[in-house]
Amino acid sequence: MNRIFKRQMLVVILLCAIYPLTAQKKSFHTGYIIAQNGDTIPGLVKDRSPEPFVSLFNKIRFKEAGRSRTKKYGPNDILGYGYQGQHFVSMPFQEESTFFKFRYYTDKTAPSVFLKVIRQSEGLIYFEYLFVHDDNSYLDAFPLFYRPGDPEMVRVTQGIFGFKKKQLATYFSDCPALTEELFADKTAIRTVPELYEFCLVHCIP
Template sequence: MQIIKTFTIVTTLLLLPFLTLKAQTSHLLDYIVLNSGDTLYGKVKHVNQRKVPPRYYKKIRFTNTKGKRKKYKRADVAAFNVNNTNYEGFWLSQSSRGMTLINPQYDIDPKNGERYFLRVISKGKLSHYYLEWWEQGEAGSSWMDLFRKEKDQFFIRATQGLFGLKRKTLAKYFANCPSLQEKIKKKQIRKVSQVVDYYNKNCVD
């Protein structure tokens, strides 16, 4: 019995550096998560930087650790990570309101929506995402801040550009948390990050 224990300990000590190296290597790599649930590590490209302005590839490009390349339809990808930045896929629709940047709500609609990958800023009872795009002549991306409560099947736009928080929209959205609602109305909370932090610490779904 003692021999078995000694062998197990020695084997674990010998393998530990390799397991640690593998974990560290995986952490440094991009990855792609397929709808099947499989997670593949390697290099992910989803934006064509050669175009002016840059634009999203119709298919997400993946190169595995052996250098083998493959393209995946956006509809077949659930999420991916590029340079330690997470993106989650959603079918978003504004069919009842028209697809414009001033609309406050984006419905999750797999039947009629268009595939978007939202940049994950923070996750919690209230999650914060960026919907990104490129303006003509601009090399850097623009974005809008979106909120989503855990059980909601839609996103709410949090800001109105340079004018700050969409206070009327958010006050209505946070009717389930009167204290946050009041702070938004009285401009005691002015930043997106403050809204997220307050809701996740003080509000009950």
């Protein structure tokens, strides 16, 4: 009986030793931050709580490689961070709405947030803004296009309603080819990546 008890205790001890490592692995991911001076610092990154009830952190948690101390960094503290093939950058970002029309400002007076970079070229960046639904803690995102140097971004889609055609046409007012394609009876553009590629070819010098 004593021998069986010892074996059971050994199993419990092993499970207790393994669980924190598993939990840590699920919470933190191997990644990096980009410091204000442009240096890339490797380490472990955590930017949200575990599922199923997700919440995005205002400040990411970061453990520099070889160190156990956890530090917190907000969008004003670092230029960006990344993990598992995902990259986030700090950007000024302010959403304003007037009669259900939304605009997204990027001037320096706007507060900074972390935006996920999906595609990037010299003349156009495809971002995603991550958010959590208040009613069900479900993580979601919406796409944004940004011309570097512009005071605004444009939201590309509106949920199930598809492309925000009028807003896109206004943002790319110097690109009649895009307006023509968006409002055509039969357009070949069905997805945001396809729209991004079209803009690169027809709208970006």
